[in-house]
Structures are given as C-alpha cells and as structure tokens.
Amino acid sequence: MAVKTLFDKIWDNHIVKTVNAGPDVLYIDKHFIHEVTSPQAFAGLEKRKIAVARPDQTIATADHNVPTKDQHLPIKDALSRKQVETLTKNCERHGVNLYGLNHPYQGIVHVIGPELGITQPGLTIVCGDSHTSTHGAFGAIAFGIGTSEVEQVLATQCILQPKPKKMRITIKGDLVKGVEAKDLILYIISKLSTSGGNGYFVEYAGSAIESLSMEGRMTVCNMSIEMGARGGLIAPDQTTFDYLQGREFAPKGKDFEKSKKEWLQLRTDEGAVFDKEITFDASDITPMITYGTNPGMGIKIADAIPSEKSFEDDSEKSTFIKSLDYMGLQSSEKLLGKPVDYVFIGSCTNARIEDLRTVAEIVAGKQKATNIKAFIVPGSKQVEKQAIKEGLDKVFEASGFELRQPGCSACLGMNEDKIPKGAYCVSTSNRNFEGRQGPGSRTFLASPQTAAATALTGVITDISRLN
Amino acid sequence: MKKFNKIDSTIVPLPVENVDTDQIIPARFLKATTREGFGENLFRDWRYLPDGSPKTGFILNDPSVKGEILVAGKNFGCGSSREHAAWSIEDYGFRVVVSSFFADIFKNNALNNGVLPVQVSQVFLNGLFQIFETNQTAKISVDLEKQIITNNDTGDSEHFEINEYKKYCLTNGYDDIDYLLSIKEEIATFEKN
Ligand code: SF4
Secondary structure: OOOOOHHHHHHHHOEEEEOOOOOEEEEOOEEEEEOOOOHHHHHHHHHHOOOOOOHHHEEEEOOOOOOOOOOOOOOOOHHHHHHHHHHHHHHHHHOOEEEOOOOOOOEOHHHHHHHOOOOOOOOEEEEOOHHHHHHHHHOOEEEEOOHHHHHHHHHHOEEEEOOOEEEEEEEEOOOOOOOOHHHHHHHHHHHHOOOOOOOEEEEEEOHHHHOOOHHHHHHHHHHHHHHOOOEEEOOOOHHHHHHHOOOOOOOOHHHHHHHHHHHOOOOOOOOOOOOEEEEEEHHHOOOEEEOOOOOOOEEEOOOEOOOHHHOOOHHHHHHHHHHHHHHOOOOOOEOOOOEOOEEEEOOOOOOOHHHHHHHHHHHOOOOOOOOOEEEEOOOEHHHHHHHHHOOHHHHHHHHOOEEOOOOOHHHOOOOOOOOOOOOEEEEOOOOOOOOOOOOOOEEEEOOHHHHHHHHHHOEOOOHHHOO | OOOOOEEEEOEEEEOOOOOEHHHHOOHHHOOOOOOOOHHHHOOHHHHEOOOOOEOOOOHHHOOOOOOOEEEEOOOEOEOOOOOHHHHHHHHHOOOEEEEOOEOHHHHHHHHOOOOEEEEOOHHHHHHHHHHHHHOOOOOEEEEOOOOEEEEOOOOOEEEOOOOHHHHHHHHHOOOHHHHHHHOHHHHHHHHHO
16 A cells, blocks of 8 residues: 555545646544534525535534623624524524524634544544644644635535645654743744745654644644744654543543554654655754744844844835834844833633643742733633633732633633734734734734743843743 | 726726735725625725824825736735725726735635736836836736737736636636526536435
8 A cells, every 4th residue: 555644645535526727525533513613604595595404413613703801791782692693593493503692602713623622633624714733743645725715614515625735743752841832832933934834734743743742733733823834733652542532522431542553554654745844853952932024033031132234135125124114123133131011921822721831830829010900811611611610810910810700811812802003912812913903013923931931020031041 | 797808098006015905995894785886995094194194105195006907915805804805996997906925715706706916027017117107107908818918118018827717717707606696407417415
C-alpha cells in the first residue's frame, strides 16, 4: 500500500467524488454553526425550500455576539438579540441541537466541540469560522468556511474543496520552562509570516508537540489560520485518548476501545512526502509577543521591535511603518516595561480551564496593578463551572480580575466588550488586526502567563523574570 | 449568482499588503441576518471617522476615482472567514479584485459571490499601481474566458489561473449548491458505505 500522510488518510477517506478538473466533493462528519455566519445560509435553504440534510451532524451554539454579563436577561442590543433569536428559530425549525445562551454546554464553538467529545480523530469538521482549525488538535481535518459553504453543508452535508497542499512543521527537542503552546505558535507564525502557510494544510509533529497537553495542542492548531494555512492537525496519541475518554459524546466502553484501535492508524506513514517541510528547534523559543497589526509581527518578548532598516522590500517596509503608526510604537523599541491598560484572558485560543488555572496560579495572593483593567472570559459554561468549583473565581476576585460569562467577547469586540480607542491590551486571543478589539484598539498578543504577569506589574513583563 | 464574462473598467487602487477581512468589514457590522447592504460599511474604519464623516485621503472617498476593479497589495483577505467581506465588496460594486496573492478562504468566498479574484505577478501588480499614478482613467480589461488581464494603456497582459469548474460556475452564474444537490444520490450512497 502506498505510504500516506495523516492528512491524506482522512481526506481521501471522505471524498464522495472528484469534479472533473475541479475540486473534491468532501463529506463532512460534523458541522458546527453559530449565530453570526449562519442566518444567511438558513435563508438560502428556505429560498430553495430544502431542509438541513443531517441535523444530527450539525451542532449549534451562540458565542460571537452574546453579552458576557447578565446572560440570564434578554440581550440588550436589538440586532444582537435578533441574530441569536434567528439562530434559535432556525435550529428549532430544522431540528438542530442548539447549545444556546444559558444552556450548560454553551460556549465558544471551538471550546465546546472538544470538551463535549464531539471532536474526534479522523473526522472532517467545518464551521463558518476560521478558527475551526482548533479541532485539528485531535487528528481531524477541520477548517473554516464561508456562509455560502455553510449553506452547502447544511443542504448536502458535503462541500466542494480543492485539496490543499501539505506541509509538516516539526519542533525538535523540548520547550524551555515557562514557554507555552501560545509562544510556540506565535514563534512559528513570526517565522513563516501571516501568509507563509497559504494553500497548505499543516501537520505539526516532533517531541515538543507530542509533549503538549490537549489544550496546548488546540492553541497551536487554532492559530494555523494566522499564517494563512487552511488548517493544522496533530496525530492522535495517548494524550488525545485520555482527554476524550469519558466525555459526553465520545464513544464509551468497548466502542471506545474499538475506536482507539482505528485512531491509532491515524499517523503519517514513514516515508510519506509533504510538499513542504520545516523544522524548528524548541530550545530557540522563548515567551513571545506581537508588536504589529498582524499575528506574524511577533518577537521574543525580551527583543526589540525590528528596525525599519531591516526591511529591504518597499511594500513590506510600508506595511511595517503603517503598523507601528497604528500601534503608537517606534522602530527598534523594546516592549518590556511598556505600560498597558487592559489585560484580556479569553477566546478560543486560550480560555480553556487549563488557561484559567495557569492565570490563577500566577496571580493568587497578588494584586493587579492599578493602571490595569483585567477581565477573564471563560471559553464555555463548563469552563466557568469548573473554575468556580476549583475556587478560581475567588482567586481572580481577590486579585482584582473580573470573571465574566462565556463568549467570544473582546476577541472580536462584537458585543459591548471593547478595548477603547488608543488603549493597549495584552490579549490571549489570536488577532491583533487594526480595530479587532474595538475601533482604534491596540493589541499585543501573548500567552496567558505573559498576560497574567503583565496584569500584576502593569507593564509588559517577561514571566521568566517575574518573582 | 451574477454571470461573469468580461469587464473593462478603470481601477480603484489600494496598495496595502495583508488587508484582513476585519478591515474590509469590521465585526460590529456583522449583526445582520441578510446578505444585503454591506457595501455601505466596506472598509468602514479606513473610510469614515468615528462620527461617521468620510476620511479625506481614503481612496473610496475620492469622487474622481471609480471602477469595478479593486487592486490591492499582496495577501488580500486574510484573517476571519466572514463571507460578509465578499458581500461588502460585491455590494459596493466591485466585480474583480486583483492582487499578487489571496488568502484561501476569501478566494472561495469571492468566487461564491460572483466576484473574480485575479492573482497576478508582483511586477504586473506594481504596473497597475503605476499606471494609476499617471492616468486615473486608464482602463483594465479582465477576460474570464481567455483568463487574461490586460492593461489597456500599456498593452501589457498576463494570464491568470482559475480552476475549470469555478470558471464554468462563474460564466454560467451557477453555484456549488446547485451542483451538490444534483449529485444527492451519490452522496447518499457514500453515506451508506
Ligand atoms: S473567540 Fe475569537 S477567534 Fe475564536 S471563534 Fe470567537 S471570535 Fe473567533
């Protein structure tokens, strides 16, 4: 039998047919939907007078546009309320399971899929959201799609996709103490740039990846899209199985053992060929932070922002200058010690229980700096519940952090959680685009550890130097 | 979907790299439940001041600049998968976006909405920006059938790629769902196995 990559094994297994000189018709196992990118797709179905093909393979939640305070009350913003109500109506009409506001399973779509055990190795998963790549951490092919494609999947459970090229990124060796999965992925993106992965599906491999927890692997796969890759995935192993066992929708008992045997086959065969291979040394990675307005503009936290002179290409140089101008920063400036105004711990990149525990451990018994407004938005109801069960809410409160209710929140500033114009925010989210966290907001992307340390000191802080 | 064949038009240049979909249409304008009207907020925060008045200097606010072809720097449409970005470009009146590089999801979204992404070489792209500097009324033609983009002023032209299937869809105003619905039986058979 021909040797294959992990990606090929799953993709080829889901091809219904290949359109002549065109894309593949790919069968989708799980389709996640949310309030923002689905209404027009449902409207399309109504127009064609067709029903959702596989409601049992469709999972809905409300996350992007929900308030993170007083979720038990009606949503104040009329447009947001209408969007959430539209989702509810559409799900009712088509028999789709909805984990809406106040449901114990509600949360950011990429947090709830894994924690409910819906996300499993070997599956094809799509969602009208670019960070669907998160689910690849389980050895699944998961990618974001547009609303027309959401409509395709609702209508037929299939999608037309050209097969992407394959890239393997190997991280050799062990991560240095104090370096998190977030630093690892920010490092990779800083090396590849925001378009370096364009056209590729990435498999992450190597000892540094294998030693990550499931939460860490999700953080890495989550940000694959930030280098332009279609998605990222990691071969399932014992860490994956241990995470899945016992989860609500994961196979149980004998079925689990049977699935596990199949999942163990999901690895790239020895000798399988990738279109591109890149290797990094884990020991080179330190805590990272971004300084610019795309996630590729990252540096080691103790380094200075690059010098304007280091850009040879004119249009790259002008992009750099435009970014620094927006951020109110100087070429060659150091970021360590720079005062910030906000710390946001949240998003599908870093709002899982492990992230909240990390933050709690750092801030326990300490006070946030007075210049900082710090808020924590858990990724899901279950994360929130677990945090309260472990008493993390008390730790946060005592340290001056506000714990909100689940949702996307200031990751994209669609609800009222916005960073004001000109204010600096150290954020555990995934995008630092102009205005992403609110018009005029200025974002530094970093790990939960760096965010927590910065909240305590009030200035950008290297966690390895905090005592 | 609107059919696409050939377009002759002046261009609207946006020589910025890595234009992400948050710039094309910021998240706070994604609250609608229909597809219409997004053109109004295309490039919202580059185009308008917080009080809603137009920002002078931004290309879309220059009344002398018009056209159905948007020409942008490399890696256009990166970031969020929001199809609202393609809707706002289409709704504003653009039928073609030219860049030296497109983000994958945006490319699909554009094609699904009758907007043609034309990927050209950096040299050709720079040529378009330059021609605009000297002659704002220079016309560019984009021929989907022949897969050729021509700078009518200089006569320079370049071949562009598009897959056969997508070309067929665009020229016939046919969309993917029509196709997928037509192979329902095959999908059902696949599900059984
Ligand atoms: S948390 Fe942010 S990146 Fe993740 S799904 Fe929500 S808006 Fe998108």
